[in-house]
Amino acid sequence: xxxxxxxxxxxxxxxxxxxxxxxxxxxxxxxxxxxxxxxxxxxxxxxxxxxxxxxxxxxxxxxxxxxxxxxxxxxxxxxxxxxxxxxxxxxxxxxxxxxxxxxxxxxxxxxxxxxxxxxxxxxxxxxxxxxxxxxxxxxxxxxxxxxxxxxxxxxxxxxxxxxxxxxxxxxxxxxxxxxxxxxxxxxxxxxxxxxxxxxxxxxxxxxxxxxxxxxxxxxxxxxxxxxxxxxxxxxxxxxxxxxxxxxxxxxxxxxxx
Numbered sequence: 033x034x035x036x037x038x039x040x041x042x043x044x045x046x047x048x049x050x051x052x053x054x055x056x057x058x059x060x061x062x063x064x065x066x067x068x069x070x071x072x073x074x075x076x077x078x079x080x081x082x083x084x085x086x087x088x089x090x091x092x093x094x095x096x097x098x099x100x101x102x103x104x105x106x107x108x109x110x111x112x113x114x115x116x117x118x119x120x121x122x123x124x125x126x127x128x129x130x131x132x133x134x135x136x137x138x139x140x141x142x143x144x145x146x147x148x149x150x151x152x153x154x155x156x157x158x159x160x161x162x163x164x165x166x167x168x169x170x171x172x173x174x175x176x177x178x179x180x181x182x183x184x185x186x187x188x189x190x191x192x193x194x195x196x197x198x199x200x201x202x203x204x205x206x207x208x209x210x211x212x213x214x215x216x217x218x219x220x221x222x223x224x225x226x227x228x229x230x231x232x233x234x235x236x237x238x239x240x241x242x243x244x245x246x247x248x249x250x251x252x253x254x255x256x257x258x259x260x261x262x263x264x265x266x267x268x269x270x271x272x273x274x275x276x277x278x279x280x281x282x283x284x285x286x287x288x289x
Contacts, residue, residue, distance in 0.1 A: 131245065131272070133212045134227040136219050137190050140168035142287040145262065150278040151205065158205060161282075164214065167289065173211055175201070186211055213277060216243065217253050217266050245272070 145164045151157060160183055161176040169190065175183040177200065184207045186195040195207050215224065221236050228234060233244040239258055243251035250272040257265035262284050268277040 132208060133216060133224075133232075133243070134229070135171075135188055135193065135208075135212060136215050136223050136227060138166060138169055138171050138188065139219065139223065140166070142167035142289045144283075144285050144287055146282045148280045148282055149210070152276045152278070153204070154274060158202060160205075162210065162214075165287070167287070171211065173207070173214075175207065175210070213268055213270075214279075216241065216251060217268060217279065218262060 143166055145166070147162045147164065148159070149162050150159045159178060161178065163174045163176065165172040171186075171188040173186045175185075177183055181200060182198055183201040183205075184195060184197045186193065186207045188194075188211070193208065197207060216234075221234060221241065225234050231246050233247075235242045235244070239255040241251075241253040242249055250270065252269045252271070254267045254269075255263045255265075256267055257263060262281060264281045266277075266279045268279065270276070
């Protein structure tokens with residue numbers, strides 16, 4: 033509808049100009065043909081953009097002649113110009129949001145865990161310290177550089193995630209990914225399975241866990257140093273996003289509630 037309005041208004045103006053305002057006038061030469069001076073000025077004034085459309089202006093104007101039937105030819109020219117101006121625009125690229133495993137509910141007992149996390153991609157690797165505090169009501173995690181500089185903070189109360197990220201943290205490192213990876217490793221599998229989206233499947237076999245999406249293995253967890261309370265050394269491989277985490281627990285302390 034907006035396109036029709038855009039076309040109809042200048043079309044009506046040109047019909048009125050041709051039938052009532054433009055008398056027989058001298059013609060100037062453009063592209064080897066004659067075109068009325070007033071008409072040429074009107075075309076320029078209304079910005080038909082003869083020189084900018086893909087249809088070459090000289091070829092277009094060669095089809096427009098002064099004299100009988102001039103109004104019909106102007107209408108045809110306007111219609112062609114309008115059509116060329118309505119060529120489909122290239123769609124903007126769509127950014128696909130990474131698939132993130134739903135964050136599971138907080139679990140007690142109250143404890144504080146300090147871990148060394150090494151993340152490895154095909155072309156680089158990053159290392160950080162993660163301080164994780166858990167209880168039955170909330171999850172809090174702070175990320176620190178090896179020099180003790182704050183990289184990010186994240187908290188979750190069972191309903192909403194609140195996080196902030198330092199410019200020092202590489203764009204490729206997402207705190208929400210870190211917490212969901214840690215849950216995939218350390219949370220009871222039955223708790224994680226409660227929140228899995230349709231088409232997701234989580235299984236455990238011996239010292240390994242496997243996450244499948246649409247029957248394709250996306251993540252594998254290998255418990256290098258198993259422990260019934262909190263495994264001390266774990267390797268996580270994400271096949272979907274092509275990275276590996278080596279997680280080493282430095283300390284595990286219960287906190288009086």
